[in-house]
Amino acid sequence: MTNSLKVICPNGHLGFAPLKTESFQIAVEAGTDYIAADSGSDDIGPVPLGSDTCASPRAWQEHDLEVMLLAARRTGKPMIIGSAGDTGTNSRVDMYVQIIRDLARKHDLAPFRLGWFYSEVDKETVRASMLGGSPVRGLDGRPDLDEAELDATDRIVAMAGVHPFRVLLEEGCDVIIGGRSSDSAIFAAAALHEGFPDAQAYYLGKVLECASFCAEPYGAKETVMGEITPEFVEVTAMHPGQRCTVASVAGHAMYERSNPFHEYVAGGLLDMTDCRYEQVSEKTTRVAGMKFVPAEEFRVKLEGSGRLGERFVGMAGIRDPYTIANVDAVIEWARTQVRERFGDEGWELHYNVFGRNGIMGEMEPLKDKPAHELLIVVQGVAPTREMAEELTITGTRQLFYARLPEVKGTAGGVSFVFDEVMEASPGCRWTLNHTMAVNDPLALFPTHSEIVGSDVLETA
Amino acid sequence: MMTTKKLSELAKTIRSKNAGTDKITFDVIFRERDVYETVKRSGALTRESVSALFGIGDNRITDFVEYDPAYAIKFTILRPRPSGSPGDPDIFGAQQYAPLLDVDVNVDA
Numbered sequence: 001m002t003n004s005l006k007v008i009c010p011n012g013h014l015g016f017a018p019l020k021t022e023s024f025q026i027a028v029e030a031g032t033d034y035i036a037a038d039s040g041s042d043d044i045g046p047v048p049l050g051s052d053t054c055a056s057p058r059a060w061q062e063h064d065l066e067v068m069l070l071a072a073r074r075t076g077k078p079m080i081i082g083s084a085g086d087t088g089t090n091s092r093v094d095m096y097v098q099i100i101r102d103l104a105r106k107h108d109l110a111p112f113r114l115g116w117f118y119s120e121v122d123k124e125t126v127r128a129s130m131l132g133g134s135p136v137r138g139l140d141g142r143p144d145l146d147e148a149e150l151d152a153t154d155r156i157v158a159m160a161g162v163h164p165f166r167v168l169l170e171e172g173c174d175v176i177i178g179g180r181s182s183d184s185a186i187f188a189a190a191a192l193h194e195g196f197p198d199a200q201a202y203y204l205g206k207v208l209e210c211a212s213f214c215a216e217p218y219g220a221k222e223t224v225m226g227e228i229t230p231e232f233v234e235v236t237a238m239h240p241g242q243r244c245t246v247a248s249v250a251g252h253a254m255y256e257r258s259n260p261f262h263e264y265v266a267g268g269l270l271d272m273t274d275c276r277y278e279q280v281s282e283k284t285t286r287v288a289g290m291k292f293v294p295a296e297e298f299r300v301k302l303e304g305s306g307r308l309g310e311r312f313v314g315m316a317g318i319r320d321p322y323t324i325a326n327v328d329a330v331i332e333w334a335r336t337q338v339r340e341r342f343g344d345e346g347w348e349l350h351y352n353v354f355g356r357n358g359i360m361g362e363m364e365p366l367k368d369k370p371a372h373e374l375l376i377v378v379q380g381v382a383p384t385r386e387m388a389e390e391l392t393i394t395g396t397r398q399l400f401y402a403r404l405p406e407v408k409g410t411a412g413g414v415s416f417v418f419d420e421v422m423e424a425s426p427g428c429r430w431t432l433n434h435t436m437a438v439n440d441p442l443a444l445f446p447t448h449s450e451i452v453g454s455d456v457l458e459t460a
Numbered sequence: 461m462m463t464t465k466k467l468s469e470l471a472k473t474i475r476s477k478n479a480g481t482d483k484i485t486f487d488v489i490f491r492e493r494d495v496y497e498t499v500k501r502s503g504a505l506t507r508e509s510v511s512a513l514f515g516i517g518d519n520r521i522t523d524f525v526e527y528d529p530a531y532a533i534k535f536t537i538l539r540p541r542p543s544g545s546p547g548d549p550d551i552f553g554a555q556q557y558a559p560l561l562d563v564d565v566n567v568d569a
Contacts, residue, residue, distance in 0.1 A: 042481050043477075045544020046481075046542065046543075140522070141522070141538055142482065246529075247489075247530060250529035251489055253529075254485075254527055254532060255487070256478060258480075258523045260525060260527045260532075308546065348546055348547075352549045354549075359549050359550055359555050360558075363514040363515055363516060365513060365559050379546050427545075428544070429546075433480060433482055
């Protein structure tokens with residue numbers, strides 16, 4: 001076992017916004033053993049998974065993959081990407097694998113081994129588990145999965161732990177493209193492969209996964225470097241103007257998590273309750289005292305999204321104070337016209353009233369104090385494009401004709417920026433946020449590899 | 461007489477963000493330990509006070525943590541519906557923290 005290992009991370013969500021190259025190149029020149037980044041998130045809502053699309057332009061993803069691949073191949077260090085293309089579905093993994101092949105040809109790179117794994121789970125696999133007496137358990141207050149909710153689902157990905165990454169590293173892969181994966185597992189796999197202990201390895205992943213979000217002052221998409229030893233992890237900001245401080249590193253442990261002490265991964269729990277933080281130099285903080293508790297039962301997290309229908313969006317403004325005071329009646333009028341045309345079921349219509357409580361809904365403390373002007377955003381969802389369009393235009397244009405008894409302005413009750421509705425992404429819903437027991441940690445994550453470059457064709 | 465300050469005058473960071481698909485988590489982070497301790501002592505941020513501020517039942521608050529290593533008070537709530545469902549106006553949950561800015565803190569506590 002080596003005494004320490006360095007891993008750099010240039011982007012907390014590869015492709016969502018391009019990485020900044022200056023701090024990345026500084027990190028590469030400083031010397032690293034691995035280059036790794038996560039490309040996924042469930043922050044982007046259920047639409048990319050439900051419709052099997054990316055949340056960002058392909059050009060940004062290619063940019064980051066190109067910068068990382070060229071540095072990795074120049075220095076001969078492995079490169080690892082998790083949750084390809086935002087969602088980590090099979091089509092996104094295939095897309096990233098093809099981008100790597102194309103970049104190898106474009107830059108005439110010497111042959112290297114490219115590995116990848118898939119994370120999509122067939123609905124029938126989940127159904128078999130459910131009906132076979134192993135409940136698919138709900139997370140975050142959700143009930144256990146039932147067949148109705150499974151039937152409403154269009155696509156499911158399982159969240160990989162370190163296991164498929166480790167298989168591919170053992171096969172000698174130089175570049176790895178992962179399906180949906182735990183953020184921390186991408187980095188932990190490298191450290192475990194090199195013989196470091198679980199607790200430090202998963203902590204390394206936890207602290208690196210969002211790149212410069214663990215540094216201060218705030219500045220995203222900059223590279224950070226983690227160095228793991230058998231006792232502790234050190235994390236260093238690579239941007240000349242950023243530092244990793246006790247506050248920034250400890251603060252990052254709670255980012256996007258409901259609990260700052262516990263991080264669940266496939267196969268166990270990283271416990272940060274007794275972590276000790278120490279500023280060891282201007283840009284570097286050392287963390288020790290983390291623990292890893294292996295899970296008694298191996299459960300894999302599942303994310304699922306179901307398509308509700310086609311979606312259109314309309315907008316309407318209100319300036320009349322009397323109409324503002326009665327905006328709920330205006331909306332109810334429009335909704336009633338929709339009901340008369342389409343019946344009571346088989347569609348969804350949503351109104352967000354900006355200027356009153358458009359952003360916070362029922363949680364808005366000032367919802368009884370609307371502004372002097374409002375913008376209503378209308379969303380209609382229906383089984384077909386044609387119906388969704390007519391539904392949404394009815395739900396928007398009828399705001400114009402609302403019959404308020406005392407209104408002075410009888411020539412039109414709302415303002416239109418445009419008198420039309422716009423086609424949006426399909427309406428989708430997160431149907432699965434659950435866990436499923438599996439016997440084999442690799443069962444849901446088939447791995448593949450091939451030699452890429454210099455026209456060598458060989459598949460393992 | 462009691463001296464009060466707004467939470468926004470005392471905290472370095474006040475933010476909200478998704479914690480998975482079904483929750484939003486709020487972080488209030490202080491630069492100095494003594495300010496953090498003052499706010500803790502004041503009782504301005506508790507399960508009860510945030511449930512009143514956001515008008516939600518206590519059962520919607522899944523976690524409430526005083527996180528000493530980062531001088532932070534952190535709580536997490538269940539969303540009314542999963543992020544990004546049609547009608548959800550804040551897919552990332554990133555603009556839900558605003559009411560915290562004006563919370564009054566008794567700094568004599």
